[in-house]
Amino acid sequence: MQRLVILGGGESGVGTAILGKKKGYEVFVSDFGKIKENYKDVLNQYEIKWEDETHTEDLILSANIVMKSPGIPEKAPIVKKLVEKGIPVISEIEFAAKYTSAKTIGITGSNGKTTTTMLTYHLLKSGGLNVGLAGNVGKSFAWQVAEENFDCYVLELSSFQLDGIIDYKPEIAIITNISPDHLDRYDYKYENYIASKFRITMNQTEDDFLIFDADDEAISEWLKQNKTKAKLVPFSLSKQFEFGAFIKQDTMNILINEEELEMKIVDISLEGNHNLKNAMAATSVAQLMKIRKETIRESLSNFQGVEHRLEKVLKIQNVQYINDSKATNVNATFFALDSMTVPTVWIVGGVDKGNDYSELMPLVREKVKAIICLGIDNKKIIDAFRDVVDMMVEVDNMRDAVITAKHLTEKGDAVLLSPACASFDLFQNYEDRGNQFKAAVKNL
Known part of the structure; x- marks a missing residue:
């Protein structure tokens, strides 16, 4: 019997485990983090062996084939060991x-x-x-x-x-x-x-x-x-x-x-x-x-657009609030700023993935009246834009970001959440970030 080991017990990992089991593999799921309860229930229901918060090397390195969840980097020690042993490491797709x-x-x-x-x-x-x-x-x-x-x-x-x-x-x-x-x-x-x-x-x-x-x-x-x-x-x-x-x-x-x-x-x-x-x-x-x-x-x-992508949330006192939390890189934020037609208070920041903010300069000069940095480390954003806008504020939670934005706007302006960064410093993911933004706007 072929042994299929799955690294990562999220959506793609559990899906692969079910398909592997149906196709006659001996399946084992290993997650270095915590597997969510609902996924554990599914694995148990299909009688699939699993472990979380650890990688037991003997159980993993005995695989014939390994499916690695996309979030696990190639540089992860366990992945390197698999590659050294010549065990194929593939994606769910x-x-x-x-x-x-x-x-x-x-x-x-x-x-x-x-x-x-x-x-x-x-x-x-x-x-x-x-x-x-x-x-x-x-x-x-x-x-x-x-x-x-x-x-x-x-x-x-x-x-x-x-x-x-x-x-x-x-x-x-x-x-x-x-x-x-x-x-x-x-x-x-x-x-x-x-x-x-x-x-x-x-x-x-x-x-x-x-x-x-x-x-x-x-x-x-x-x-x-x-x-x-x-x-x-x-x-x-x-x-x-x-x-x-x-x-x-x-x-x-x-x-x-x-x-x-x-x-x-x-x-x-x-x-x-x-x-x-x-x-x-x-x-x-x-x-x-x-x-x-x-x-x-x-x-x-x-067709209705995608949630968290230039999603118009509410207009309050003639200020439009826009949720573009899905913009996790500079290029996505470029599109967002490019589409703004009124003076904009821009909420930006999070985990920087090696961003180069210089391509945003002309748009920021033209469209942005104030910047609110929402992240744990905002130094790179502040260094990039401090001479370009009159007003920069640092906050560390969404409620403060939205309340500050309200104070910085006048009638006819817009507030744009378009972070250009990943969300993991303060939020679970970009959806959580977008949902917190929408909730904070509705509470204004």
Whole structure:
């Protein structure tokens, strides 16, 4: 009997354990942190052995194959030992893909991937396809492969998940954009991170498609220097294509397989240029999957955005409060600031992942009237912006951040939570941070 060891007892770990058990593996789950009670209950119910708050080396190093949760770095001592022993260490996506004949649409990118994933799922589901949603969003992919029977899956894939693939390939891949992020996991080398994103296309064949942002420098550069077998489907705000998606005056055009779809930009529910790109990427998938044009147009006009991504919370005394807690890197915050049209009080800070704030300078000068630093260590943000804005305040909890913001605004202003950082210094995750912001705003 093959022995499957799973590092990490979260959603992807437990999902993989269930699928492994169903496929006849001897399964063991080991988590160096604490496994949540509801996951322990599931593991017990399936009679899967587990441990938490420790890694018992003998039990782990006796594996034939190991699934590592995406949050565990390659540099972790136990992972290094497994690699030294030549035991394959793979991701949940790699493990589960072998057990389904469903088509997969894999979506990666530094920003916009959740919105693009949710919109693609919405388009395909509205088009009547039997479709699952997994990866970084929704229920674990492996869990769904074990218990559901979908014809296709829309998968949001992080670079960490892609690092753990060997044979997996999506029939349709999307790279929304690439900007420096998570560099702490890539030896602070941007090219390593870019290469990681492009693993999404490494196993694709001539029958597969790669949808990509043709305006993105890092993507264009990689495609110049490297080869993929997949058919290329570019999208752009400024260029036009005979095969791909583009904007012409006030209309989005999708030209794929001799089929043309046009839609007025004003009819698309998502606002902002970055969302136009997300819409072009998702619509390209819908066209490739032969969803009816009428359905596509309808779905693009009624799609509700993603929670914690430029989410309008409330307007109080004519000040708009906006929750963009999902902006965990500089590039995401760039989009947020870029979309602001009124003087803005900006709440920023958290765990810095090697951020370079210089690209935000022009936007901060133009749009930001005050900065509230919400983090344990705000030195880098203060050094970057102290000469750019008149007012900077440091706080260490969300309630103080929101109350301070209220005092710094006048009628017609906006308050934007767009942290550009991870949340783990003061919050459980970006959702917790966003929910605390919304609660604090509602209590004003």
